[in-house]
Amino acid sequence: MFGRKKDESQSQVNVEPVDQASESTDGRKAGPTPKRSAQQANRQRPLVPTDRKAAKEAERQQRIESQNRLRIANETGDERYLMARDKGPQKxxxxxxxxxxWMVGEFMMFFILAFLVVSLTFSGNLAVQMYVQVALWVLIAVIIIEAIVTTSILKRRLVSKFGSLDRGVRMYATMRGMQFRKLRLPKPQVKRGASID
Structure with a gap:
């Protein structure tokens, strides 16, 4: 009464979707279509590798390759493999x-080291200690003023060249300006005094 009619149940056939077999050069099938279970079995990968030693070695090789790519990118400036913080045309x-x-800020650590040596050498002389402290505060003020002026010029150039200023570029430039040139990463690609426009 509530069941299906006999002819309807017999007419409905359970058809599973299968991928077509690969075609030959002339457009015909190269062989029988593989079963769905066989295709799924081919795609299955274990969650935990069976050979732990080989998996660890492969992971180690990938890590070494990525480190080598990053090192080469830092030397050549190739943006494909740089760290995310260094990517982008504005950066x-x-x-x-x-x-x-030439930036005063890049020599800051050398100045501070010199002030420290002088203050330790003349630790008993209060006049020298006072001059060292004043010179240190003057140096910090010069570095701050230099950073503000430099990043303001950079901002004007970036806006005129790119139409807008990306977030964090000014701080990025300030931190780079306070690093010694030989220690900067990515390595400098232009010489001092070179025109970049």
Missing amino acids: RYARNFIDSR
Whole structure:
């Protein structure tokens, strides 16, 4: 009464979707269509590798390759393999802008080391200690003023060249300007005094 009619149940056939077999060069099938269970079995990968030693070695090789790519990118400036913080045309322009200039901030650590040596050498002389402290505060003020002026010029150039300023580019340029040139990563790609426009 509530069941299906006999002819309807017999007419409905359970058809599973299957992928077509690969075709030959002349457009005909090269062989029988593989079963769905066989295709699924071919695609299955174990969650935990069966050979742990081989998996660990493969992971180690991938890590070494990525480190080598990053090292080469830092030397050549190839943006494909740089870290995310260094990517983008505005960051590249900011790097070149800073690297083409002489910055007082990049020698900050040497000045601080010199002040420390002088203050330790003349620890008993209060006059020298006072001069060292004043010179240190003057140096910090000069570095801050230099960073503000440099990033303001950089901002004007970026807006005129790219139409807008990406977030964090000014701080990126400031931090690069306070690093010694030989220690900067990515390595400088322009010489001092070179025109970058």
